[in-house]
Amino acid sequence: MTDDAEEAFAAVADELRVRILRELWDADSPLSFSALRERVGVRDSGRFNYHLGELRGRFVEQADAGGYDLRFAGRKLVGSLHSGVYTEAAESVGPQPVDGSCVACGGSLEAVYEDEAGKVDCTDCEVTLIQTGVPPAFVDGREDDLAAAIDGYVRTTSRSFLDGFCPTCSGPTTGRLRDSEYGPQAVVECERCGATFNGLAAWVGVDHPAVVSFYDDHDRSVRDTALWHIDWLADAEWVGDGNAADRAAVTVELDDEQVRLTVDANLAATAVERTETD
Numbered sequence: 001m002t003d004d005a006e007e008a009f010a011a012v013a014d015e016l017r018v019r020i021l022r023e024l025w026d027a028d029s030p031l032s033f034s035a036l037r038e039r040v041g042v043r044d045s046g047r048f049n050y051h052l053g054e055l056r057g058r059f060v061e062q063a064d065a066g067g068y069d070l071r072f073a074g075r076k077l078v079g080s081l082h083s084g085v086y087t088e089a090a091e092s093v094g095p096q097p098v099d100g101s102c103v104a105c106g107g108s109l110e111a112v113y114e115d116e117a118g119k120v121d122c123t124d125c126e127v128t129l130i131q132t133g134v135p136p137a138f139v140d141g142r143e144d145d146l147a148a149a150i151d152g153y154v155r156t157t158s159r160s161f162l163d164g165f166c167p168t169c170s171g172p173t174t175g176r177l178r179d180s181e182y183g184p185q186a187v188v189e190c191e192r193c194g195a196t197f198n199g200l201a202a203w204v205g206v207d208h209p210a211v212v213s214f215y216d217d218h219d220r221s222v223r224d225t226a227l228w229h230i231d232w233l234a235d236a237e238w239v240g241d242g243n244a245a246d247r248a249a250v251t252v253e254l255d256d257e258q259v260r261l262t263v264d265a266n267l268a269a270t271a272v273e274r275t276e277t278d
Contacts, residue, residue, distance in 0.1 A: 162186075166190035250262075
């Protein structure tokens, strides 16, 4: 951790300063010094001014029209507090039965949220089909459809990684293929904080325009299909010349047609081929 990071944490290591940030977050417009002090509930003007001064520049700024407002860093900080990551003990939800069956064994599925992770498991072969770390706020209002919430959260975070933006720190990401016991795997890593996304190589096709339009042409929606019901996610294969296989092929088949994506070593779809099946 850098000295700047330590100073930033030290600046908010006080309950009064956190209250200042929360009041500015809740305000509809910038607040004057006196209005902000009144909302925070501090009588001592000098004490309040000192703590406000510790936040100014990094988390709080004076607005052009007068008064105080949150800077981007301040909004990110308060947003993380609302997520419950630092302030709430995660409560377990589920297990809840999930429609459909396991693509591996045909068994029943269930969704559960516990230990700050949401996942969909097979109750028969005990394979975890989807798992992701999520903050406590994730389950608010979603207790009745936990599986759909997990699906949406995984899609959102993976899309961000694959699009080049780390969902953890907003830094740039780079992707690569690597081998695994399940075949070609997509690995995307943030160049700034090191956060990673690991998934099967076929994941690249979930939001690819060729796959989306292919589903549309067959009156279906890949975006409305739960990830654990997309059977081709497990079907990517290595392609290349002999022992120099350095690309992955993803084949999606619907009715009497198929679309085949070729994914290079950097997770870019370099070729798309759509053909009729026999």
